[in-house]
Amino acid sequence: MLDPRIVQLWRLQALLRLLIFWLPVTLGVAAVAAARFGIAPTVILAGFFLIFQLGLGLGWPVLAWRRYRYSIREHDLLVEKGVLFRNTVSVPLQRIQHVDTRQGPIERWLGLSSLVVYTAAGLNADASIPGLEEGDALHLRDQLARRGGDDGV
Amino acid sequence: MRCICATSWPVVGEMMGSEVPWRSLQPASVLINLLPDLGRTARQLWWLLPAMVVGGGFQRIVDFGFLLFFLAMSFFRTITHYMTLRYRVSGGRLELVEGLFFRQHRLIDPARIQNMEVVRNIFHRMAGLAELRIDTAGEGGAEGLLSAISIAEANQLRAELANHQPGPTAQEEEEELRTGFLELLAYGFSSARSGAAVVAVSVGYELLFQFSPQMAGDAAARIGSMGMVGLLLVAVAGSTLVSALTSIRSFWGLRLLKTARGLVTEAGLFTRSRVEVPQGKVQLVRIDEPLVRRIFGYGTIQVETAGSSAPIEGEARGELMLPMVPKAALAWVASLALPALDIDPWKATLRPAAPRALLRALLGAGLRWALICLPIAIAFRDPTPFFFWPIGPISAFFDWRRQGWYLTESVIVSRRGFFRRQTSIISLEKLQALRLEQGPLMQLNRLGRVVVRVAGGEVALPDLHLDEASQVFEKLQEKTTQRTNQTAPNIAITSESTPTTTA
Incomplete structure (x- = not known):
C-alpha cells in the first residue's frame, strides 16, 4: 500500500480545490440564485453543497488510499486503484521505456514523490505510483528503468 | 546531386570523421514547400480577412501587417529549410542536420524505422521530384523528412536504408490486391x-x-x-x-504489394504515395465494416505501426490503409500484415460478451441519448427529438449481440459495433500494457473490461463477467511474460530486495 501520508496530500489538494474553485463558483451561483429563489433556501443549498464537498475531500482520500496498491513482481508492475472506477494495470517490466519521478510543492513539503511509468504505447503514462518516500521513489525508478530487452516496437 | 557542406557546415558527423559527403534538397524544394506552406498559413489566418474588411483604416493596416509578417515567416521558414537541411547515409544510418539558429543533428537507425513513404504531390510530379518520409516510433510525425529530392535518389535512399534493416534482402514485389474505380466509388x-x-x-x-x-x-x-x-x-x-x-x-490506382520485407501500398491521384511497412513492425490491424460497406461485401483494413501517419481529410488512419477489401479476402490480407494470425475471425465463432453487459449497454445508451435529446427538446420546446431516442438502446442491443473476442496463442481478436463494426487484431508479442477496468455499473453487475495497449493504440475487449475478465487478464499476463522472457533474461525484484515494492 501507499505511504499513509498520501491521505494528507490528497486532503490538502481537495481543500485547495474547494477554496480556489468550488467556493467562488458556489458563491457566484448562489448570488444569482438568491435573487430568484430567495436567500434562505439558497444559503441552505449552497451550505449543504460546500459541506458535502468538504466531507468528500476529507473522506474520499482514505477510501482511495485503501484501494491503491502496487506490486513489482518478477515480470511485471501491477497497480490497482480506484474507488468508483476500479483499474488494475499490468506493465511487463521489459516494455518500460522510461520512468519519471515527480514532486509538487506539497509533496516536497511532505517528503513524498510520485513515480510515473511509460511504455511505447503513447504519451499517456501507463501506470503511476504516488505517495512514495523520496528515496524509495528514486530506488524504484532506477530499478525499473534499468531493464533492457525487447520493447515490442 | 549538388553537394554543399563539408566545409561550410561543420557538424557532428564530420567531427566524427565520416567521409560520406552531405547532400542537400533540390532547389525546387523552395517552391514545392513554399506554396503549401503559404496555403497553410493563409488557412490559419482566415480570421484576419473579415477583420480587414470590417475594420477601419488603421486597424486594416495593422491586420495587413500581421498577414504580411506571417507570410514572410512562412517564406523565411521554407528558405531556411532548404538552405540548412543536409543529409547522408553514413555507417548504415541516416543523418540529418537542420536549423539556422538552433542546429539539430538527427541519426536514424534503419532497424528503428517503422515505415517509409515516398510521396509525390502535383508539384513534385511537375518538377520530377519526390518526398521521402521516414517514420520511427512516436507520435510527432515523420522523424526523417526529405521534402524534395530526385526520384532516383528517393528510391536509392529507400533501398539503402531497407538493406540495413534486419530481415531478408529480396526486392521482388508481388501484387496481392488492386482496388478498382467502382470499388473506390463504393x-x-x-x-x-x-x-x-x-x-x-x-x-x-x-x-x-x-x-x-x-x-x-x-x-x-x-x-x-x-x-x-x-x-x-x-x-x-x-x-x-x-x-x-x-x-x-x-x-486512385491502389495496389497492395508484398515483398520479402513486408507490405507496400501505392495510391493517389494527384499525390502519389508509396508506403512500406516492415513485417515485424505491425502492431495492430483494424478492420472496419460499416453497415453499407458490409452490404456491398467489403471491409477496410488499417495497419498500425508504432509510428504515426498523416491524417486523410483530418481523420486519423493507419500507416497502411486498404479502403475496400472483399470480405472473403479480409482474413487473408490481415494475415499478410500479421503472419502470426492463427484464426480467421470471420469464420471462427468468437466468444460472446457477458449477458449482463446488455443491461449496462442499454442503460448507458438510453442515458446518453436522453442527454442528447433533452437539451434539444428544451431548446426548441418540441418533443420530436425523443422520437429518435429508441435508436440508442436498439443499436446498443445489436452492438452487444455482435460483440466477440478470441484469444489464441499469438493474437487477440476483439469485435464491436453493429452499424460501424470494427474488428481489431493485436499480436501478443507487441503488447505493452494491460488494464482491467470496472465502473460503478460494472461492479454492480460483476462485469470487467480488459483493455490491451500496444504502441499503435489500444483495444478494449467486450464486457465480460468479472471472473472471466480476470482469467483473460491473467492469461494475457502469462503469455506476455513467456514472450518477453524468450527475448531477454529477466531480473527479479522481490519485496525482500526493495521494502516498499509490495502492497
Whole structure:
C-alpha cells in the first residue's frame, strides 16, 4: 500500500480545490440564485453543497488510499486503484521505456514523490505510483528503468 | 546531386570523421514547400480577412501587417529549410542536420524505422521530384523528412536504408490486391456523412425558424414540402459526391504489394504515395465494416505501426490503409500484415460478451441519448427529438449481440459495433500494457473490461463477467511474460530486495 501520508496530500489538494474553485463558483451561483429563489433556501443549498464537498475531500482520500496498491513482481508492475472506477494495470517490466519521478510543492513539503511509468504505447503514462518516500521513489525508478530487452516496437 | 557542406557546415558527423559527403534538397524544394506552406498559413489566418474588411483604416493596416509578417515567416521558414537541411547515409544510418539558429543533428537507425513513404504531390510530379518520409516510433510525425529530392535518389535512399534493416534482402514485389474505380466509388458512398448533411440542413432550418418564424415560414411556403425533400436529397448527394471524389483522389490506382520485407501500398491521384511497412513492425490491424460497406461485401483494413501517419481529410488512419477489401479476402490480407494470425475471425465463432453487459449497454445508451435529446427538446420546446431516442438502446442491443473476442496463442481478436463494426487484431508479442477496468455499473453487475495497449493504440475487449475478465487478464499476463522472457533474461525484484515494492 501507499505511504499513509498520501491521505494528507490528497486532503490538502481537495481543500485547495474547494477554496480556489468550488467556493467562488458556489458563491457566484448562489448570488444569482438568491435573487430568484430567495436567500434562505439558497444559503441552505449552497451550505449543504460546500459541506458535502468538504466531507468528500476529507473522506474520499482514505477510501482511495485503501484501494491503491502496487506490486513489482518478477515480470511485471501491477497497480490497482480506484474507488468508483476500479483499474488494475499490468506493465511487463521489459516494455518500460522510461520512468519519471515527480514532486509538487506539497509533496516536497511532505517528503513524498510520485513515480510515473511509460511504455511505447503513447504519451499517456501507463501506470503511476504516488505517495512514495523520496528515496524509495528514486530506488524504484532506477530499478525499473534499468531493464533492457525487447520493447515490442 | 549538388553537394554543399563539408566545409561550410561543420557538424557532428564530420567531427566524427565520416567521409560520406552531405547532400542537400533540390532547389525546387523552395517552391514545392513554399506554396503549401503559404496555403497553410493563409488557412490559419482566415480570421484576419473579415477583420480587414470590417475594420477601419488603421486597424486594416495593422491586420495587413500581421498577414504580411506571417507570410514572410512562412517564406523565411521554407528558405531556411532548404538552405540548412543536409543529409547522408553514413555507417548504415541516416543523418540529418537542420536549423539556422538552433542546429539539430538527427541519426536514424534503419532497424528503428517503422515505415517509409515516398510521396509525390502535383508539384513534385511537375518538377520530377519526390518526398521521402521516414517514420520511427512516436507520435510527432515523420522523424526523417526529405521534402524534395530526385526520384532516383528517393528510391536509392529507400533501398539503402531497407538493406540495413534486419530481415531478408529480396526486392521482388508481388501484387496481392488492386482496388478498382467502382470499388473506390463504393467506398466514397459508404463513408459519406449523409446523416450529418441531413442533420445540418434540418438544424439550419430550425435555427432560421427560431430566429425569424416569419422568414422560415415564407421560405418553407416558397419551396414547398417537395422542395424541402429535394433540399435534403441535394445535401445527401453533395456529401456523397464529396466523399466519392475524396476517395478517388486519395486511393486512385491502389495496389497492395508484398515483398520479402513486408507490405507496400501505392495510391493517389494527384499525390502519389508509396508506403512500406516492415513485417515485424505491425502492431495492430483494424478492420472496419460499416453497415453499407458490409452490404456491398467489403471491409477496410488499417495497419498500425508504432509510428504515426498523416491524417486523410483530418481523420486519423493507419500507416497502411486498404479502403475496400472483399470480405472473403479480409482474413487473408490481415494475415499478410500479421503472419502470426492463427484464426480467421470471420469464420471462427468468437466468444460472446457477458449477458449482463446488455443491461449496462442499454442503460448507458438510453442515458446518453436522453442527454442528447433533452437539451434539444428544451431548446426548441418540441418533443420530436425523443422520437429518435429508441435508436440508442436498439443499436446498443445489436452492438452487444455482435460483440466477440478470441484469444489464441499469438493474437487477440476483439469485435464491436453493429452499424460501424470494427474488428481489431493485436499480436501478443507487441503488447505493452494491460488494464482491467470496472465502473460503478460494472461492479454492480460483476462485469470487467480488459483493455490491451500496444504502441499503435489500444483495444478494449467486450464486457465480460468479472471472473472471466480476470482469467483473460491473467492469461494475457502469462503469455506476455513467456514472450518477453524468450527475448531477454529477466531480473527479479522481490519485496525482500526493495521494502516498499509490495502492497
